[in-house]
Amino acid sequence: MKKIIIIGAGIGGLSAGIYGLKAGFDAEIYEMHTVPGGECTGWNRDGYHFDSCIHWLTGTKKDTQLYKMWCEVGALDNVEIYNHDYFTCYEKEGKKVYIYRDIEKLRTHLLDISPEDKNQIEELCNYTKRFQTCYVPADKPQDMMNFFDFLKMIKNMKSVLPLMSKLNKITVKEYLSRFKSSLIRGALLSSIMIDYYSSTALFFTLSTFTADNGGWPRGGSLAMSKRMAKRFEDLGGKITYGAKVGKIIVENNTATGIELLDGRIVKGDYIISATDADVTLSELLQNKYKDKKFEIMYSNPQDYPLPNCVQVSLGVNEDLSHIPHCISFPTTPFDIGGKVIDSLVIKHYYYEPDFAPKGKSVINCVLTNCDYDFWKKKRENISEYKAAKAEVAEEVMIRIVERFPELLGKFEVIDVTTPVTYERYCGAYRGAWMSFAITPKGKFISHSGILKGLNNFYMAGQWTLFPGGLPSALVSGKFAVQRICKNEKVPASLHLH
Numbered sequence: 001m002k003k004i005i006i007i008g009a010g011i012g013g014l015s016a017g018i019y020g021l022k023a024g025f026d027a028e029i030y031e032m033h034t035v036p037g038g039e040c041t042g043w044n045r046d047g048y049h050f051d052s053c054i055h056w057l058t059g060t061k062k063d064t065q066l067y068k069m070w071c072e073v074g075a076l077d078n079v080e081i082y083n084h085d086y087f088t089c090y091e092k093e094g095k096k097v098y099i100y101r102d103i104e105k106l107r108t109h110l111l112d113i114s115p116e117d118k119n120q121i122e123e124l125c126n127y128t129k130r131f132q133t134c135y136v137p138a139d140k141p142q143d144m145m146n147f148f149d150f151l152k153m154i155k156n157m158k159s160v161l162p163l164m165s166k167l168n169k170i171t172v173k174e175y176l177s178r179f180k181s182s183l184i185r186g187a188l189l190s191s192i193m194i195d196y197y198s199s200t201a202l203f204f205t206l207s208t209f210t211a212d213n214g215g216w217p218r219g220g221s222l223a224m225s226k227r228m229a230k231r232f233e234d235l236g237g238k239i240t241y242g243a244k245v246g247k248i249i250v251e252n253n254t255a256t257g258i259e260l261l262d263g264r265i266v267k268g269d270y271i272i273s274a275t276d277a278d279v280t281l282s283e284l285l286q287n288k289y290k291d292k293k294f295e296i297m298y299s300n301p302q303d304y305p306l307p308n309c310v311q312v313s314l315g316v317n318e319d320l321s322h323i324p325h326c327i328s329f330p331t332t333p334f335d336i337g338g339k340v341i342d343s344l345v346i347k348h349y350y351y352e353p354d355f356a357p358k359g360k361s362v363i364n365c366v367l368t369n370c371d372y373d374f375w376k377k378k379r380e381n382i383s384e385y386k387a388a389k390a391e392v393a394e395e396v397m398i399r400i401v402e403r404f405p406e407l408l409g410k411f412e413v414i415d416v417t418t419p420v421t422y423e424r425y426c427g428a429y430r431g432a433w434m435s436f437a438i439t440p441k442g443k444f445i446s447h448s449g450i451l452k453g454l455n456n457f458y459m460a461g462q463w464t465l466f467p468g469g470l471p472s473a474l475v476s477g478k479f480a481v482q483r484i485c486k487n488e489k490v491p492a493s494l495h496l497h
């Protein structure tokens with residue numbers, strides 16, 4: 001039986017491992033951490049659990065292909081899914097706008113808020129409905145598709161293709177500027193959080209949510225990652241934790257194994273690297289394999305920006321179940337390393353009783369697009385770094401108390417992650433929480449995961465299917481195994497279900 005060695009036990013690596021075993025290979029995963037999941041994680045602090053990933057999980061609707069795949073890898077089978085009535089609530093000057101899951105309710109609500117935006121609201125809802133029929137292509141990688149596969153894909157996307165080409169040309173920000181109501185603009189922006197994406201991203205997000213396909217799996221991110229790791233091990237796979245890979249061994253332009261930082265060597269027939277792409281290319285392969293697509297993307301941050309974030313998690317001695325589970329509001333501005341923050345999006349988890357002791361709550365606040373270089377510089381001096389983190393937490397808490405005065409003095413546990421946290425713990429390039437953004441100027445939407453001149457090697461993970469996210473990581477793992485099956489002349493379709 002041929003052996004696949006997988007580097008990284010994030011969602012991409014776990015997916016590759018599970019599909020590898022299902023396809024009849026031996027599979028071993030080497031992960032530098034002590035837990036599975038990579039960026040799909042959470043941690044305990046003094047009686048609280050801070051979830052650090054899932055806001056919504058695309059693929060929670062039962063009759064979709066992604067749902068089937070999440071079940072195949074053990075992430076969702078027999079797992080309760082929460083579908084909130086509204087995705088987010090935006091509040092300004094005492095008025096509230098809800099982004100409802102029910103599209104007709106959303107339409108009526110937005111029309112009540114801003115009748116003068118009638119045409120724009122009708123368009124938004126109609127486009128959203130059209131996008132509901134469009135799913136992430138997950139059958140097989142594009143480089144393995146034949147004429148009929150392309151035809152099928154185009155047929156599936158027929159109703160949205162002309163729309164996509166129109167919406168891809170403008171950013172979320174440009175699209176939102178067409179609304180007269182600042183309330184509606186604020187509400188829609190807070191649901192996607194990043195305004196430089198192509199505006200198709202807004203419709204993918206809204207359509208996912210309004211089609212009941214973006215729920216919350218019970219237990220959250222780390223629990224989901226652990227279920228996948230269990231599925232992998234139950235199928236006979238082996239995960240070695242605390243095993244940082246230093247190098248991919250290449251002989252005669254063929255990947256033949258890995259060398260761990262402690263000097264151990266492990267040989268295999270195929271290597272799948274499911275780490276951050278920069279780690280793979282510059283560290284594990286020591287820049288020996290040049291790749292045009294990645295070079296273009298890394299050297300053009302204007303066209304291929306990388307989203308990052310600072311995340312403030314708070315353990316609060318107060319039951320927050322009476323306030324919206326996700327609420328955003330403008331605040332008095334504050335500055336983090338030159339980046340001005342003038343609104344907050346805060347989330348709490350009343351629906352997860354185990355995240356906080358009884359009668360208490362967890363608040364999570366994500367501040368997007370922070371300055372990586374600012375945090376990197378601060379990290380050179382650990383006390384300055386800690387002070388900067390404490391300062392951000394303080395600014396956030398002040399503004400939360402401005403909005404919810406009853407929370408004064410109720411913050412018991414404070415935890416802050418920065419882009420440097422994701423860099424240190426997951427190897428994420430410049431602390432990115434997703435991969436290359438799809439913008440009007442960027443050309444690429446995927447990478448084959450194959451490096452020219454290097455045999456028996458494949459990349460997986462969110463860096464091969466842009467703009468990343470959990471579904472991309474999941475699908476990329478299966479795609480890597482399909483490519484191996486093709487190389488081995490094994491009919492993948494017989495095994496990968």
Ligand SMILES: Cc1cc2nc3c(=O)[nH]c(=O)nc-3n(C[C@H](O)[C@H](O)[C@H](O)COP(=O)(O)OP(=O)(O)OC[C@H]3O[C@@H](n4cnc5c(N)ncnc54)[C@H](O)[C@@H]3O)c2cc1C
Pocket residue numbers: 007008009010011012013030031032033036037038039040052053054055056057058243244245246274275276279309311422425426427428432433434435460461462463468469470471473
């Ligand atoms: C705050 C936050 C919120 C998010 N919200 C959402 C959301 O709501 N919905 C969504 O779909 N996505 C969300 N994402 C994105 C999602 O988490 C990622 O897209 C996904 O987890 C990436 O998976 P991956 O397997 O590609 O990579 P990673 O998770 O980065 O996994 C890579 C793994 O490789 C390991 N590794 C790296 N280098 C080495 C080495 N040398 N040796 C051994 N192991 C190594 C790392 O430790 C890690 O475990 C969010 C991310 C963050 C940070």
